[in-house]
Amino acid sequence: MKKITLRAGKERSLLKRHPWVFESSIARGGGDSGETVRVESADGAFLCWAAFSPQSQIRLRAWSFDEAERIDAAFFKRRIEQAVAMRMRLAIASDAWRLVHGEADGLPGLVVDRYGDTLVAQFGSSGAERWKGAIADALLTATGLTRLYERSDAQAREWEGLPAQTGWLRGEGETALTIREHDWRLTLDVAEGHKTGYYLDQRDSRRRFADAVRQYGIKSVLNCFSYTGGFSVAALAGGASEVVSVDSSGPALERAKAHVELNGFDASRHQAWDADVNATLRRCLQEGRRFDAIVLDPPKFAPTAAHAERAARAYKDINRLAFMLLNDGGLLYTFSCSGGISPDLFHKIVAGAGLDAGVDGYIVERLSAAADHPQTVCFPEGDYMKGLGLLKR
Numbered sequence: 047m048k049k050i051t052l053r054a055g056k057e058r059s060l061l062k063r064h065p066w067v068f069e070s071s072i073a074r075g076g077g078d079s080g081e082t083v084r085v086e087s088a089d090g091a092f093l094c095w096a097a098f099s100p101q102s103q104i105r106l107r108a109w110s111f112d113e114a115e116r117i118d119a120a121f122f123k124r125r126i127e128q129a130v131a132m133r134m135r136l137a138i139a140s141d142a143w144r145l146v147h148g149e150a151d152g153l154p155g156l157v158v159d160r161y162g163d164t165l166v167a168q169f170g171s172s173g174a175e176r177w178k179g180a181i182a183d184a185l186l187t188a189t190g191l192t193r194l195y196e197r198s199d200a201q202a203r204e205w206e207g208l209p210a211q212t213g214w215l216r217g218e219g220e221t222a223l224t225i226r227e228h229d230w231r232l233t234l235d236v237a238e239g240h241k242t243g244y245y246l247d248q249r250d251s252r253r254r255f256a257d258a259v260r261q262y263g264i265k266s267v268l269n270c271f272s273y274t275g276g277f278s279v280a281a282l283a284g285g286a287s288e289v290v291s292v293d294s295s296g297p298a299l300e301r302a303k304a305h306v307e308l309n310g311f312d313a314s315r316h317q318a319w320d321a322d323v324n325a326t327l328r329r330c331l332q333e334g335r336r337f338d339a340i341v342l343d344p345p346k347f348a349p350t351a352a353h354a355e356r357a358a359r360a361y362k363d364i365n366r367l368a369f370m371l372l373n374d375g376g377l378l379y380t381f382s383c384s385g386g387i388s389p390d391l392f393h394k395i396v397a398g399a400g401l402d403a404g405v406d407g408y409i410v411e412r413l414s415a416a417a418d419h420p421q422t423v424c425f426p427e428g429d430y431m432k433g434l435g436l437l438k439r
């Protein structure tokens with residue numbers, strides 16, 4: 047077993063069970079891509095077993111802090127069984143959920159979503175890549191399912207120096223699927239959609255939005271960054287009579303339109319605008335259009351803390367415009383899924399946007415990813431999704 051020795055003092059985060067070690071913390075040692083290595087402090091104390099990533103800034107990802115534990119196929123079986131069992135305890139209002147959420151499930155670099163009886167996996171680190179076969183077998187055994195599609199085409203693969211890989215890993219069949227979320231039916235294609243096909247993390251917020259639309263008697267809704275219209279279907283279910291989905295992806299909008307009909311809503315209550323959100327918000331303002339509710343669910347503007355400042359300006363800008371486009375008493379559902387923007391910073395950005403727009407808001411909701419995307423106390427980076435529900439004062 048190869049050994050990695052850290053620089054003096056650099057063992058601190060591992061002692062707090064944070065699973066990452068950056069390249070700059072390593073004094074000596076190396077390994078092959080994804081190889082399991084023994085990590086020790088400068089004075090030779092065991093810290094963890096970890097996967098080695100020769101090309102990534104995150105050079106080591108801990109598999110286990112238990113010196114007696116062996117990293118083998120049985121290890122992955124145990125971790126995956128634990129992740130599956132945790133989801134069984136949740137009351138998930140869908141037949142689609144996140145089964146493995148990387149670090150939070152003790153499996154750094156691995157993401158697995160379940161859509162009905164199809165599993166979709168992203169192997170985002172050298173360690174996960176190395177154990178792909180054992181992980182695939184364990185996933186099928188733990189779930190009793192037979193179909194596993196691989197979507198290892200996220201940007202993290204590049205940082206790890208791994209090529210993109212997609213296709214059936216186990217079993218085969220249709221990649222176009224229909225799922226049930228709350229009372230709604232939604233479609234996706236696991237081969238073509240964003241991420242693994244759908245944004246499962248916003249499930250709870252879509253439910254709350256539908257309830258809020260009903261509660262506040264909201265009629266007109268502008269759903270920005272709509273993707274396939276999850277929040278638009280929620281708005282229609284809540285009783286909105288005029289819903290606009292805005293996204294720059296044509297195929298996503300086609301699906302949004304199809305979702306309106308699939309769920310039995312009159313197509314005349316919904317419009318799909320293939321456009322840039324920022325330009326659309328400005329145009330609406332110029333044209334004097336106003337809405338009772340606006341959803342802002344942008345893509346990750348700040349993948350890491352290093353991008354936070356530029357991202358903060360981009361978040362502030364869309365939130366300022368949204369505040370100005372809201373009718374009095376209107377509802378703003380605003381999100382950031384950037385790991386580099388803390389909930390506290392996001393709150394400050396939205397406050398700044400309100401100040402610039404000359405608008406204050408009552409915070410009626412604090413939103414986060416659904417519980418099948420768990421956060422753990424040892425891994426604050428897991429708290430990537432934050433949102434606020436605001437009523438314009």
Ligand code: SAH
Binds near residue numbers: 245298322345
């Ligand atoms: N709210 C969605 C998920 C949004 S993901 C849901 O509930 O499923 C972010 C979306 O923003 C993607 O669909 C992407 O196509 C879109 N997007 C990214 N940049 C954009 C831009 N500048 N203008 C419009 N849409 C954009």
